[in-house]
Amino acid sequence: MATTRALCICMAALSVPASAALCGTPSSRSQISPSPRSRAAWSSWRRRGVYAGREDILPLREIAASVGVAAPWTAPRWAWSLAWKCGHFALPLLHRWDPAAPADTNVNLWVLWLKAIAGNRRRTADGGLAYDMLPSATRRVVCRPVAWLYPRLHHQNVALRTAFLDKVVKAEAEAGANSSTIVCVLGAGFDVRPFRLSTQPDVSWVEIDLPHVVGQKLSLLRRLRDRRPALARQIDAVRHVQANLSHHEEMLAALRDALSPFRQTPTSTCSRRVVFVIEALMIYLPPAAAAALLASAVEEAAAAGASSVSVCFADRLPGAEGCSFQAARDVLAHAQLDLDESSWLPKPGLARHMGCARWAAATTES
Numbered sequence: 001m002a003t004t005r006a007l008c009i010c011m012a013a014l015s016v017p018a019s020a021a022l023c024g025t026p027s028s029r030s031q032i033s034p035s036p037r038s039r040a041a042w043s044s045w046r047r048r049g050v051y052a053g054r055e056d057i058l059p060l061r062e063i064a065a066s067v068g069v070a071a072p073w074t075a076p077r078w079a080w081s082l083a084w085k086c087g088h089f090a091l092p093l094l095h096r097w098d099p100a101a102p103a104d105t106n107v108n109l110w111v112l113w114l115k116a117i118a119g120n121r122r123r124t125a126d127g128g129l130a131y132d133m134l135p136s137a138t139r140r141v142v143c144r145p146v147a148w149l150y151p152r153l154h155h156q157n158v159a160l161r162t163a164f165l166d167k168v169v170k171a172e173a174e175a176g177a178n179s180s181t182i183v184c185v186l187g188a189g190f191d192v193r194p195f196r197l198s199t200q201p202d203v204s205w206v207e208i209d210l211p212h213v214v215g216q217k218l219s220l221l222r223r224l225r226d227r228r229p230a231l232a233r234q235i236d237a238v239r240h241v242q243a244n245l246s247h248h249e250e251m252l253a254a255l256r257d258a259l260s261p262f263r264q265t266p267t268s269t270c271s272r273r274v275v276f277v278i279e280a281l282m283i284y285l286p287p288a289a290a291a292a293l294l295a296s297a298v299e300e301a302a303a304a305g306a307s308s309v310s311v312c313f314a315d316r317l318p319g320a321e322g323c324s325f326q327a328a329r330d331v332l333a334h335a336q337l338d339l340d341e342s343s344w345l346p347k348p349g350l351a352r353h354m355g356c357a358r359w360a361a362a363t364t365e366s
């Protein structure tokens, strides 16, 4: 009981992840020049998510409202940082007796816990799917109603980007009537989007991630399958491709493998569409590798006969300074992608650029 309580306290701070940094710095500049120490002290009290004078980013409340979730708490930075540290402390304890033994690769395990908190606070978020991937004993620290005790910090930031991506991915995946669509999730981590969105049968899902992450995910999915037998068919239908996406040749081979179902079927009467999903992946890739991935994704899809490609992202675009639409659009244009202005929604956090960009075969033929 004492252990559980200690974990609960930690998890409270934990309320989640990949957002140690802000979307740029708040613009309020001090008139005096303070010493580095007092500047650091002042900075730790600055509220995260408040951007007076920034024109390239909406107030956090409006961003959250536009995707239909409550805004994260605009807490001082020290609170976010404390939550982050507690999470790191708690994670090994939470998986100490877990036979699936997942590692926290690029905070993907931490994000899974954050998604479990978000899912248990708001069941419409994922119906408790992330929670059902977690180990039986320790997952109680984020069960209902305990999940409500965590302040709206990191988990809410993750909930926000999840809600955004789910909406755009579902719309893109189902936009093509009578077409054969592959949704390819790049750096899928431990996310369960294919089961959360339950798309049409003519939409197939493939996920690419590092070999050891794929191995751990398959263990977690076996657990999900045992707890949710009704999902077995859907779980088995998702393909998993292993690759280090920072390694150029591996990245190309993985894209070809992921899109190979198109190559195996003769050019049929229906058009081929590809929807790429990128959630907090490029922040962990060298910028050159991230740019190459975007460009190759479009090229490989075109080579596989796709008539349209959509890239749905909640990430940091390589080389896009700040959060302006034009900067993001220019970066995506290098990959032949056209950023949809109505989808563009930058937000605080490391994975600060959210939007949907498209390529269509007809537009490049001339």
Ligand SMILES: *[C@@H]1O[C@H](CO)[C@@H](O)[C@H](O)[C@H]1NC(C)=O
Binding pocket: 177, 178
């Ligand atoms: C889709 O296919 C069905 C039958 O296969 C056909 O009746 C329908 O008109 C098609 N829809 C479009 C938009 O092509």
Ligand SMILES: *[C@@H]1O[C@H](CO)[C@@H](O)[C@H](O)[C@H]1NC(C)=O
Binding pocket: 210, 244, 245, 246, 247
């Ligand atoms: C992925 O590839 C890059 C570049 O080749 C390398 O630096 C990195 O260590 C690799 N990462 C993993 C997890 O293997």
